[in-house]
Amino acid sequence: MQRLIPTLRQDQVAEGLISVINTLQICAKEISFRLHQGELAGVLGSTLDENIQGETQKKLDVLSNQLLKDILLENKFVRAVASEEEEGIVDGFSDGKYLIAFDPLDGSSNIDINSMVGTIFSILPAPTDGTEDEAMFLQPGSNQVAAGYVLYGPSTLLVFTTGKGVRVFTLDQKVGEFLLTEHDLEIPKDTCEFAINMSNYRHWQPEMRHYIDDLLAGETGPRCKNFNMRWIAAMVADVHRVLCRGGLFTYPWDCREANKPYKLRLMYEGNPMAMLVEQAGGQAHSGEQRILDIQPQHIHQRIGVILGSSNEVDACLSYLQGSQ
Ligand SMILES: O=P(O)(O)OC[C@H]1O[C@](O)(COP(=O)(O)O)[C@@H](O)[C@@H]1O
Ligand SMILES: [Mg+2]
Numbered sequence: 001m002q003r004l005i006p007t008l009r010q011d012q013v014a015e016g017l018i019s020v021i022n023t024l025q026i027c028a029k030e031i032s033f034r035l036h037q038g039e040l041a042g043v044l045g046s047t048l049d050e051n052i053q054g055e056t057q058k059k060l061d062v063l064s065n066q067l068l069k070d071i072l073l074e075n076k077f078v079r080a081v082a083s084e085e086e087e088g089i090v091d092g093f094s095d096g097k098y099l100i101a102f103d104p105l106d107g108s109s110n111i112d113i114n115s116m117v118g119t120i121f122s123i124l125p126a127p128t129d130g131t132e133d134e135a136m137f138l139q140p141g142s143n144q145v146a147a148g149y150v151l152y153g154p155s156t157l158l159v160f161t162t163g164k165g166v167r168v169f170t171l172d173q174k175v176g177e178f179l180l181t182e183h184d185l186e187i188p189k190d191t192c193e194f195a196i197n198m199s200n201y202r203h204w205q206p207e208m209r210h211y212i213d214d215l216l217a218g219e220t221g222p223r224c225k226n227f228n229m230r231w232i233a234a235m236v237a238d239v240h241r242v243l244c245r246g247g248l249f250t251y252p253w254d255c256r257e258a259n260k261p262y263k264l265r266l267m268y269e270g271n272p273m274a275m276l277v278e279q280a281g282g283q284a285h286s287g288e289q290r291i292l293d294i295q296p297q298h299i300h301q302r303i304g305v306i307l308g309s310s311n312e313v314d315a316c317l318s319y320l321q322g323s324q
């Protein structure tokens with residue numbers, strides 16, 4: 001089975017980008033090891049702190065963030081990093097070519113129940129026009145040169161794209177290396193599976209309720225087929241399922257908190273997953289536009305997400321746009 005670096009060379013990926021992806025896989029192995037040690041390594045449970053998003057930080061959120069930051073910032077190709085767990089960006093090398101945005105640990109609420117979590121990353125080119133600070137990161141997702149995630153599950157997987165399809169590597173625990181196990185993931189156009197947090201039903205806009213009602217109505221309803229539902233409560237794991245066997249994943253607008261109508265973050269969750277999904281032949285939409293076309297206003301911006309099997313994303317959008 002092919003190793004990571006030869007695969008990247010075969011894909012003619014730039015040496016600097018290979019170096020950054022290599023650094024990310026080193027971090028992934030370290031996080032994976034700590035996670036698998038669990039309580040034995042004393043890494044479960046919460047800290048007493050809140051992150052910039054006002055959410056309680058788990059010990060592993062903090063540890064993963066620190067690890068990624070420390071190791072990435074030693075790489076001379078890294079201009080700066082932005083993290084879900086950091087208020088501002090952190091500068092690296094002034095002549096670094098790449099910006100890395102990451103969600104160090106996605107699905108934090110799963111840590112203490114020994115369920116799936118992941119690390120999501122997005123790699124953007126560093127501007128060469130003198131732009132500095134946070135403004136460097138405010139590029140649409142279509143500028144990403146690579147995006148991916150590490151899924152810490154029964155196996156540890158590194159799934160990424162450099163714009164040439166979606167590759168899956170599995171960590172061989174015996175030799176400590178990621179080996180290529182899937183060359184080109186493809187999302188089926190149609191699906192009978194959806195993922196949404198149903199407990200928010202009463203908070204959605206009526207058009208979203210109508211769409212979900214019709215999925216639930218099954219083969220006797222207007223969609224004339226039965227749908228199954230899955231919710232892992234970690235976007236990284238839910239999107240992985242969609243990449244492997246199709247489906248629709250959504251975290252839509254809701255009215256629980258007037259100043260926080262969306263949950264998922266554009267730079268750390270929306271953009272990288274949108275690039276992967278499009279590379280696998282699916283669609284990723286905010287409900288208003290293609291996610292990769294969104295011009296970010298700030299690094300911690302949140303957006304609506306509807307992604308997955310292309311025909312089902314179209315079906316969902318047709319409800320939201322009022323044509324059903
Ligand atoms: O709590 P809910 O509504 O199930 O939300 C789960 C969602 O929250 C998230 O866990 C947010 O990510 P973080 O754990 O990085 O904050 C998503 O991965 C997931 O889709
Ligand atoms: Mg997350």
Ligand SMILES: [Mg+2]
Pocket residue numbers: 061084103104105106107108
């Ligand atoms: Mg997180």
